[in-house]
Amino acid sequence: MPNDSETLQCSTHGESSVTYVCEHLAENPAQRWHCDYPGQDTPWPDAWCDRCNVEFLKQGEWNDANQGVANIKLFCASCYERSKGESIAFADPASRKRWSAFVSDCCKELEQKNEQLWKRLSLSSYKRWDWNQDTAELVFSNDGVPGVVARISFVGSLSTKSNTWLWAWANFSLVDVIRESAIAIREYGEKEGFASLTIPKWPATQEDGWHMAAVAARVLGAEGAYRDLTCDSWSSLMFPRMVERRVRNHAETTVYDGRDYSQAA
Ligand SMILES: [Zn+2]
Ligand SMILES: [Zn+2]
DSSP states (O other), rough: OOSSSSEEEETTTEEEEEEEEEEHHHHSSSSBBBBOOSSSSSSSOOBBBBHHHHHHHTTTTTOOHHHHHHOEEEEHHHHHHHHHHHHHOOOOOOHHHHHHHHHHHHHHHHHHHHHHHHHTGGGOOEEEEEEEETTTTEEEEEEEEEEEEOOEEEEEEETTTTTEEGGGGTTTSSSSHHHHHHHHHHHHHHHHHHHGGTEEEOOHHHHHHHHHHHHHHHHHSOEEEEEEEETEEEEEOSSOOBEEEEEEOOGGGOOOOOOOOSOOO
């Protein structure tokens, strides 16, 4: 089942890249998806359900003996992303409860951290802040003079156009160093069974976006979080370590490219 540049005609999305999912996921996406994480060359890895996974594990691969069980369907890439996002709704009541307690705990913690950080470094006294993904720095400045430089990690972005959250680890428009720092969040989600941290893109509100920033701050041990409001989407950037480099020399000013690295959708 190769992922290549084949296309199909979707009644909703028009011409779209082809993906492959088992017939059970195609019919009812709100269940566990067995598939690899997306990669640069495989943005929509082949996916199958729990039931099909039993057969997959018996053979250790898909072959003539088990392929009939899965009845693999051709699926449009946009439908794949939407359906996989819907699988987030699949969680038993106990893990749902554990997840929401964890989120609210992280939010309280982030609120305190941010308050302390802003006060300690007088961040509200700066008129401008710019971030640069190549240097992984956030610079607070006044009239072109940088004051505080912070080391940052990019967590993810919320699109208010598509109302979706996209984790940085699945956003291949980001440079590797930035994207890879978010993988620890996904690994934490795997360990704890928190689907919101392991599904690349899912339906989300602004509040969800802020919740994910709070969770990421906890997992990455960040000192605070920052939202970059660009156009109709925003990104969460963390300060794993605040670099208290008070810049006095004009010559140290870095040129920022001003590109928007949030999700394009
Ligand atoms: Zn299946
Ligand atoms: Zn479609």
